[in-house]
Amino acid sequence: MILGYKYNTLEEAEASLEIVNTYFGLPCGEDCLRWTDVEEGDGFWYLFAERLEEVLGEPVIIEINR
């Protein structure tokens, strides 16, 4: 089971992801990495990944098993 975060807009989700990328020290530029992808569903935007709670606090939703 992977914990997830729900956002009303893509911009909000991307802003959170940028915070996560910075927290984990991910390189950007030629060797650019990102912690996870922003996913869309039911008109909302989501972040699902391991260790997000270290940065974003308690998740607001829970995804079922993949």
Next chain:
Amino acid sequence: MGIKIGNINANTSVKLGTTTIQSGYIGTDLIFGNQIIKILDAYGSAHHAYSLRKLGSVYNGACLRVRRTTASPNLITTTTADVEFDSNGTISFSSPISNKTGNATNAINLGEFAIGAVDGLTAQSVINVVTWYDQSGNSKNPTNATVTQQPRLVRLDSGVATLETSGGKAAVRFIRTSSTRLRIADTSADINNLSSYFVGAYAAFSTNTQNVYSLSTTNRWYLPASTSGGVYAGYDNDAFAIFLNTMNTDRKLYELISPSPSSNSFIIAYSNGVVVGDALIQSGPISSIDIGAAGGLNPYDGFIQEIITYQSNANRLQKERNINSYWQIYGL
């Protein structure tokens, strides 16, 4: 080194005069000895070739690009590096690392990188695969920039960094729940003229559809793909075109050959050196090289050690023997 005459073991080395013979061949088939001719030296011109062993003498690049993201109680940092082959031509904690980017590291090999003591880290680290380098010389390097989707090379066992292995040899571990996969777009081959050799093992029994290695989701080339009915080779419009075997966690050598050497009208599949089925040959370009999923879907849960694909059906048996000689999968 043992050698038999009939069923009699010779318990001494084989010699010509006083010179010990280290290995013997019939044609290009290794019949005894520890040295196996590198497969791409004997049978070059692969379309793409990924392995945790060094496949040829011409390729002098790294095997993998990997990532270390440290965990608490350390300062959280990320470093990426290339992992090169060790002196045995495989991947181990002695494998040198190079081309380091991101947070600085003093590590000179994979073991130091994972353990982290040389960098003052007090917790050891998981090491994930960013890119699996193509040893064919064609630079078809599948990659994933999304770090939580990257497969794993080193895990933590009770906090101890441990190289992923299958059958006692290094492996890349793909994890279904994290949807791990590597990909590169590629349209430079057709499913009417390919032969693929796959070495790997499922990690656990599963009835979910899993696509392990895929070259297209429309003009399918899946080796293997699995569902509740078992493990299959997928081809053209059928994701489960040829039954390979029941679902199991044994390490396997799967082959998908197009066209069959015995008929241009069919493709043929093998499991551990045994013919398991065929299908009518079709045409159509591939769209990508996907390892661990197909088009990002139906991720795999298991280990991969080698995938080599040629645009030729030549020398199938010799390639099979070379692969099995190194990976020790069956019948030895």
